Amino acid sequence: MSRINGFVGRRDLLKLAGVGGVGLAATTAGSLLWCTEQAVAPNLAVAQTNPKPVSPAAQPNLEGLSPDEALNRLLDGNKRFVQQKRENPDQSLARLRQVARAQRPFTAMLSCSDSRVPSEIIFDQGFGDLFVVRVAGNVATTEGIGSLEFATAVLGAPLIMVLGHERCGAVTAAVKGEPLPGRMGTFVEDIKPAVTRVRGKAGDLVDNAVVANVQFQVETLKQTSTILTQLMQSGKLKIVGGRYDLDTGEVTLVA
Numbered sequence: 001m002s003r004i005n006g007f008v009g010r011r012d013l014l015k016l017a018g019v020g021g022v023g024l025a026a027t028t029a030g031s032l033l034w035c036t037e038q039a040v041a042p043n044l045a046v047a048q049t050n051p052k053p054v055s056p057a058a059q060p061n062l063e064g065l066s067p068d069e070a071l072n073r074l075l076d077g078n079k080r081f082v083q084q085k086r087e088n089p090d091q092s093l094a095r096l097r098q099v100a101r102a103q104r105p106f107t108a109m110l111s112c113s114d115s116r117v118p119s120e121i122i123f124d125q126g127f128g129d130l131f132v133v134r135v136a137g138n139v140a141t142t143e144g145i146g147s148l149e150f151a152t153a154v155l156g157a158p159l160i161m162v163l164g165h166e167r168c169g170a171v172t173a174a175v176k177g178e179p180l181p182g183r184m185g186t187f188v189e190d191i192k193p194a195v196t197r198v199r200g201k202a203g204d205l206v207d208n209a210v211v212a213n214v215q216f217q218v219e220t221l222k223q224t225s226t227i228l229t230q231l232m233q234s235g236k237l238k239i240v241g242g243r244y245d246l247d248t249g250e251v252t253l254v255a
Contacts, residue, residue, distance in 0.1 A: 065106050065158055066158060067158040067159050067235075067236070067237060067238030068238070069158075070106045070107055070157075070158045070159035070238075071159055071161075071238065071240060073106060073107075074106075074107050074123055074125075074159065074161065075251065075253075077089075077123040077124035077125055078122060078123050078124070078249075078250065078251045080124045081121065081122050081123065081124045081249055082248060082249045082250050086124045087124060088124065088126065089124065089125065089126050089129075090125065090126025090127050090128060090129055091126040091127060092126075095126060095127050095128070096127050098127075098128070099127050099128035103128050103131070103155060104128070104155055104156055104157075105128060105129055105130050105131040105151060105155060105157050106129060106130075106157060106158065106159065107123075107129070107130050107131070107157055107159045107160070107161060108130075108131040108132075108133070108147075108148050108151035108152055108155075108157040108159070108160045108161075109130055109131065109132045109133065109160070109161050109162075109163055110133050110135075110138050110140060110144055110148060110160065110161070110162045110163065110217065110221075111132055111133070111134050111138055111162075111163040112134065112135070112136060112137060112138045112163065112164060112165055112168055112170065113134045113135055113136045114136075114165060114168065114169070116165070116246055117163070117165050117244055117246075119132045119134075119163070120132075122244065122249060122251065123251075131147075131151040131155060131157055133147045133148060133151075135187060136169070136170040136184075136187050137168065137170030137171060137174070137187045137188065137190065137191050137213065138162055138163060138164050138213070138214065138217060139170075139187045139190040139191060139213075139217060140162075140190075140217045140220040140221050140224070141187070141190070145220075145221060145224065145225050145228075148160055148221065148225075148228070149225060149227045149228060152227070152228065152231055152236075152237055153227050153231060157237075158236060158237055158238065159237070159238050159239075159240070160221065160228070160237065160238070160239045160240070161239075161240050161241070161242055162214050162217045162218050162221070162239070162240070162241045162242070162255070163214070163241075163242045163243075163244055163251070164210045164211070164213055164214040164241070164242070164243055164244070164254075165210065165243065165244035165245075165246055166207055166210060166243065166244070166245055166246050166247075167206065167207075167210075167246060168206075168210050168213075170187060170188060170191060171191055171194075171195070171206060171209050171210050171213055172206050173188045173191075174188045174189075174191035174192050174194075174195050174209065174213075175195050175205055175206055175209055177192070191209070191213050191216075193216055194209055194212040194213035194215070194216040194217075195209045195212070195213075197212045197216070198211075198212045210243060211243055211254045214241035214242065214243060214254055214255055215241055215254060215255045217241070218239055218240070218241045218255045221239055222239060240253055240255060241253065241254050241255025242254060242255075
């Protein structure tokens, strides 16, 4: 089986798909990739200018992490951020070198591109912890879903969080429904079904739509990806949704 930089080749992945189905192919390919893409821990006794690898070893604290454990780890990081008690874990030079050879994030995230919502900061995480797909309005595009499939089936992340935030510009545009120039209207169209769900309900329409959009994108991931569905059914994956408060920094689960 051919590999480039430790990755299973596309042709081989398709062969696996032909034998055992798409979900099995992704899971099998992920196992093979992880076996050959083990992170090489740096030898801290060697000068930093020329580190030499030691025996391959899995990244610490991630092997065998359950979806619930991953969620607790993520939310605990957000609590530290809100309370201004950040530990800044996994941000050392040693960690950088450890994950340079391979990655195994414990959470995959579909987040809005908003510059005020930097995932690693608000969840107090570091190098190699989060696999983040960012797009305006945190919409589940075809490319985004494929990226999340890779993060879970191949890299082994046991958790996906769809993260929206208050006063989201993309959601506001979907609520207004006005024509937009260029390709900006493409992701806005993917939000409009969520807006329809809450239009006419009590409360602020934009904020209601932000939550509804997170819930709608979570449903899209669950309903349109065979790979993600099989991982959930086997207990290897959980998909949740969160709302980020721009004023407090707190993430609240909404799906």
